[in-house]
Amino acid sequence: MTLPIQTANENCEDCPIRHRAVCARCEPDELHELDAIKYYRSFEAGQTIIWSGDMMNFVGSVVSGVATLTQTMEDGRTQMVGLLLPSDFVGRPGRDGAAYNVVATTDVVMCCFRKKPFEELMARTPHIAVRLLEMTLDELDAAREWMLVLGRKTAREKIASLLAIIARRDATLSTDGRPGQMVFDLPLTREAMADYLGLTLETVSRQMSALKKDGVILLEGKRHVTIPDMRRLMDEAGDDSDGGFLV
Amino acid sequence: MTLPIQTANENCEDCPIRHRAVCARCEPDELHELDAIKYYRSFEAGQTIIWSGDMMNFVGSVVSGVATLTQTMEDGRTQMVGLLLPSDFVGRPGRDGAAYNVVATTDVVMCCFRKKPFEELMARTPHIAVRLLEMTLDELDAAREWMLVLGRKTAREKIASLLAIIARRDATLSTDGRPGQMVFDLPLTREAMADYLGLTLETVSRQMSALKKDGVILLEGKRHVTIPDMRRLMDEAGDDSDGGFLV
DNA sequence: CGAGCACTTGATCGCTTTCAATAGCTGTGG
DNA sequence: CCACAGCTATTGAAAGCGATCAAGTGCTCG
Numbered sequence: 250m251t252l253p254i255q256t257a258n259e260n261c262e263d264c265p266i267r268h269r270a271v272c273a274r275c276e277p278d279e280l281h282e283l284d285a286i287k288y289y290r291s292f293e294a295g296q297t298i299i300w301s302g303d304m305m306n307f308v309g310s311v312v313s314g315v316a317t318l319t320q321t322m323e324d325g326r327t328q329m330v331g332l333l334l335p336s337d338f339v340g341r342p343g344r345d346g347a348a349y350n351v352v353a354t355t356d357v358v359m360c361c362f363r364k365k366p367f368e369e370l371m372a373r374t375p376h377i378a379v380r381l382l383e384m385t386l387d388e389l390d391a392a393r394e395w396m397l398v399l400g401r402k403t404a405r406e407k408i409a410s411l412l413a414i415i416a417r418r419d420a421t422l423s424t425d426g427r428p429g430q431m432v433f434d435l436p437l438t439r440e441a442m443a444d445y446l447g448l449t450l451e452t453v454s455r456q457m458s459a460l461k462k463d464g465v466i467l468l469e470g471k472r473h474v475t476i477p478d479m480r481r482l483m484d485e486a487g488d489d490s491d492g493g494f495l496v
Numbered sequence: 497m498t499l500p501i502q503t504a505n506e507n508c509e510d511c512p513i514r515h516r517a518v519c520a521r522c523e524p525d526e527l528h529e530l531d532a533i534k535y536y537r538s539f540e541a542g543q544t545i546i547w548s549g550d551m552m553n554f555v556g557s558v559v560s561g562v563a564t565l566t567q568t569m570e571d572g573r574t575q576m577v578g579l580l581l582p583s584d585f586v587g588r589p590g591r592d593g594a595a596y597n598v599v600a601t602t603d604v605v606m607c608c609f610r611k612k613p614f615e616e617l618m619a620r621t622p623h624i625a626v627r628l629l630e631m632t633l634d635e636l637d638a639a640r641e642w643m644l645v646l647g648r649k650t651a652r653e654k655i656a657s658l659l660a661i662i663a664r665r666d667a668t669l670s671t672d673g674r675p676g677q678m679v680f681d682l683p684l685t686r687e688a689m690a691d692y693l694g695l696t697l698e699t700v701s702r703q704m705s706a707l708k709k710d711g712v713i714l715l716e717g718k719r720h721v722t723i724p725d726m727r728r729l730m731d732e733a734g735d736d737s738d739g740g741f742l743v
Numbered sequence: 744c745g746a747g748c749a750c751t752t753g754a755t756c757g758c759t760t761t762c763a764a765t766a767g768c769t770g771t772g773g
Numbered sequence: 774c775c776a777c778a779g780c781t782a783t784t785g786a787a788a789g790c791g792a793t794c795a796a797g798t799g800c801t802c803g
Binding site for chain 2: 327
């Protein structure tokens with residue numbers, strides 16, 4: 250396993266996640282203070298960014314790539330508890346130990362802040378605390394939505410739910426003129442999907458095949474997914490067909 | 497169904513949740529501002545406090561009693577996504593519609609703040625925002641812990657996990673001199689336990705009987721529970737036996 | 744060409760659900 | 774005082790869904 254690579258600092262003004270990350274509400278002077286305590290780290294796909302139980306001397310944001318948050322039992326059963334996309338925040342101000350494993354599923358670049366100075370800055374500037382509160386409330390809503398999926402949905406509905414969420418988050422509308430059609434690449438292996446959904450990888454595979462056979466999704470290779478009819482997918486997920494976002 | 501009862505205001509200084517609720521960090525002058533926008537409401541066991549989708553014109557804290565946060569699918573499947581105990585916060589600053597049903601499982605008293613003034617106050621006073629952030633991060637951790645239970649544990653482990661959590665939160669150490677023995681009353685029906693755990697009420701009943709038969713728990717009536725050996729219960733829950741709290 | 748990995752597919756097993764009957768308790772009314 | 778309704782909980786039998794065990798495919802890389 251290779252060591253993380255230090256990269257040169259970028260200018261916050263040009264940052265791709267400037268308007269969505271924890272710094273979204275910051276004024277120029279606050280941004281300057283953050284700039285002084287930040288550094289970038291890069292990770293390769295498959296690399297563990299943080300081990301559960303480790304001391305954390307930084308918090309930070311995912312700048313690019315996808316990472317996962319997982320919990321593991323002694324006997325090896327693992328459950329994913331978060332999917333980290335660009336602008337998502339990692340770490341918890343006020344706590345020293347990491348509670349979860351964080352693993353890069355693609356190549357990942359993180360913007361890290363030294364923890365102590367970040368906490369001090371947060372106590373002084375409401376803009377950061379309020380933005381972090383907003384982001385944490387969103388994550389809590391997502392976690393609760395996921396509890397319904399884990400506790401009450403069938404395997405088929407779980408897969409459809411995951412595909413719907415990924416589609417909503419990173420899909421680009423296709424250019425062939427059919428509205429409601431979405432195309433994206435799955436950032437997760439079948440095993441990672443299983444860990445997210447509380448299933449085995451075999452069940453994930455079977456349900457993906459079933460959804461493909463029934464025309465709910467189209468697959469090119471293992472990872473490239475086309476959703477011909479988003480409403481149909483939402484039906485399969487057992488969600489209200491009204492678009493699905495929280496009111 | 498009876499209407500909520502308005503009760504006379506209490507003094508914040510004497511409030512039983514003063515040191516743990518959203519107001520925990522407030523200075524006297526901030527407390528005075530909160531006092532000006534607060535009012536109490538009482539609910540009877542079984543009463544719905546908030547309907548999902550309703551407009552919310554308040555946020556607030558549970559002062560006494562137990563309430564549940566639930567999500568429901570169109571076909572009636574329901575999943576509990578939160579258990580609200582005294583000092584827990586209800587509602588989301590910055591959002592108008594309620595995302596979940598909130599139901600009183602015992603008689604409940606809530607300390608409510610009018611939402612608009614509360615939001616304005618929060619923007620001005622970092623003490624409230626920082627405390628709410630802290631509480632929200634705790635809830636997020638609890639939700640993620642619960643995702644492992646829902647996704648990866650067996651029915652028996654799920655029941656043991658729920659009993660362990662309730663024991664840790666409201667048990668009083670018994671007086672008969674056996675350390676590690678805990679006694680409490682379940683605040684939930686079998687059906688509510690099932691909704692929390694993603695099980696059917698029959699499975700909950702069977703596993704409770706099994707844990708009783710195996711001596712992991714003692715039952716008097718349906719609700720009064722004694723845990724003779726907390727370590728044994730933690731084992732059954734599949735958790736590390738090191739005490740279990742997040743590091 | 745063969746090793747390794749991600750994934751698929753098949754057959755069987757077993758846990759949880761489903762359907763159903765019953766028990767225990769409380770409150771109500773004849 | 775007893776009968777009965779209504780509710781919560783227990784228990785049994787059978788069915789079904791996803792897990793487990795196992796084999797095989799297709800792809801990439803050395």
